[in-house]
Amino acid sequence: MESSDGLLDFAYKYPFSSEAREYVSGLGAKFDPAMLEIGKSRVEQAVSKSRIDYSRSSIREVKRKSVLSYVYARMVVSALNSRLAVDRYVTAEARRSGEALQDESDKDIVRIGGELGIKVGSNGTFSLSFSDFVTYAPRIPEYALVHQELEKGTVYLPKYKVARIIESRIRSEIAKGLPIPSKELPREVADYSKGIKVPVPKSSVRTDGSRYDWIAKLIATPIADVRHRAVYQILAPYLMNVKGMSEDEATKVITEYIERCRQVDPNTKINEKYIRYQCRYAKAKGLMPLSRERASDLLKGVVDF
Numbered sequence: 001m002e003s004s005d006g007l008l009d010f011a012y013k014y015p016f017s018s019e020a021r022e023y024v025s026g027l028g029a030k031f032d033p034a035m036l037e038i039g040k041s042r043v044e045q046a047v048s049k050s051r052i053d054y055s056r057s058s059i060r061e062v063k064r065k066s067v068l069s070y071v072y073a074r075m076v077v078s079a080l081n082s083r084l085a086v087d088r089y090v091t092a093e094a095r096r097s098g099e100a101l102q103d104e105s106d107k108d109i110v111r112i113g114g115e116l117g118i119k120v121g122s123n124g125t126f127s128l129s130f131s132d133f134v135t136y137a138p139r140i141p142e143y144a145l146v147h148q149e150l151e152k153g154t155v156y157l158p159k160y161k162v163a164r165i166i167e168s169r170i171r172s173e174i175a176k177g178l179p180i181p182s183k184e185l186p187r188e189v190a191d192y193s194k195g196i197k198v199p200v201p202k203s204s205v206r207t208d209g210s211r212y213d214w215i216a217k218l219i220a221t222p223i224a225d226v227r228h229r230a231v232y233q234i235l236a237p238y239l240m241n242v243k244g245m246s247e248d249e250a251t252k253v254i255t256e257y258i259e260r261c262r263q264v265d266p267n268t269k270i271n272e273k274y275i276r277y278q279c280r281y282a283k284a285k286g287l288m289p290l291s292r293e294r295a296s297d298l299l300k301g302v303v304d305f
Contacts, residue, residue: 005060012063013054013100015070016093016174017115023067032072036192038065039072044196046077046092047085054096056103075186078179079193083221083303090175091263098167102160109162116169126162127154136165136266139259172266212242214292219257221303224265227258231270234295236278237287250279 011020029035046052057063070093077089101109106122113120118136121127128136133155137143142161149156157165182190215238223230231254239250254275262268281287290298 008060008063008067011067012057014097014112014170015067016097016170017112020067020070024071027068029068031186031188032068033188035065035068036072036076036189038069039074040076040192040196042069042073043076043080043085043089043193046073046089047080047196047198050088050092052092052096054099072189074178075180075189076193076196079182079185079190080196080198081179081182082198085196085198086175086178087222087260087264090171090178093174094167094171097170098163101163101166106159109159109166113162113166113169116166116173118166118169120162120166121154126157126159128157128162128165129153130155133157133165136169138164138168139262168266171263175264211292212238212289214295215289218295218299218303219253222257222260222264223299223303224261226298227261227268227270229298231258231275232278232282233298234289236275236282238289240279240283241286241288247276247279247283251276254279 007019007023011017011023014020042052073089073093077085080086101112104112106126109126110120110122118132119129130150130153133145133148141147143165145155215234218230218234235254235257236250239245239253240247243250245253251272255272258268258270258275289295
């Protein structure tokens with residue numbers, strides 16, 4: 001059985017973990033305005049700077065407050081009713097735990113990966129099965145298979161790459177259950193969150209005063225659902241036949257958008273080949289994007305136009 005100090009230390013670094021939930025449950029804590037204040041500061045830092053500071057600490061009280069404030073921060077960011085705020089918060093929390101991961105022993109990295117469903121091997125170097133690597137590795141050039149050491153269905157990786165892959169899974173774990181439905185939030189949380197300034201989403205596609213301006217908001221809002229249909233019914237036709245982009249330009253915009261969507265939910269089979277095909281098809285057929293009304297039905301509960 002893990003000591004209480006060991007449990008707290010693990011929860012401090014990985015507040016999304018089952019160990020953290022066990023620790024918080026053991027405290028039997030009631031609603032605490034002081035923890036709400038710290039949770040709010042945590043969210044403000046994430047929203048304004050896209051990061052939450054992590055520092056190694058041996059002070060038990062610092063760790064305890066950090067673990068508890070995570071619970072309140074999730075409520076505060078949910079009360080903001082902003083997908084952008086949630087995305088920044090989730091990313092910032094994942095980066096914080098990713099920083100902690102860099103200092104872990106090989107044994108603990110294997111343990112944390114296992115808790116997140118990634119079977120990590122360690123025998124002088126780290127290894128992942130081919131299927132886990134393809135499923136969880138970031139979709140960036142550095143993690144392309146051509147750049148990895150691969151042998152008999154196993155991918156061998158240095159520590160920093162394994163940590164980055166686990167961080168990606170941490171992000172998905174933190175994102176679960178967010179945003180918390182407003183009806184489940186204490187009234188004090190909703191009132192307290194009102195002072196937080198939420199940035200306005202920016203889009204890589206300029207608006208042009210047309211009836212399709214709402215699509216710029218879609219491109220600024222990563223989504224977890226209906227992404228295939230959003231690509232072929234809205235984005236590809238819009239970029240190719242309304243904005244007049246080249247196939248390469250439109251593919252780049254949509255690919256970058258899908259990468260942001262992966263941060264919300266990494267489970268998608270959309271790749272550059274699919275995106276390029278849809279852009280080419282939309283151009284060849286002269287397709288136009290869905291109307292705002294039909295898109296609102298498709299994206300109901302996902303994007304608020």
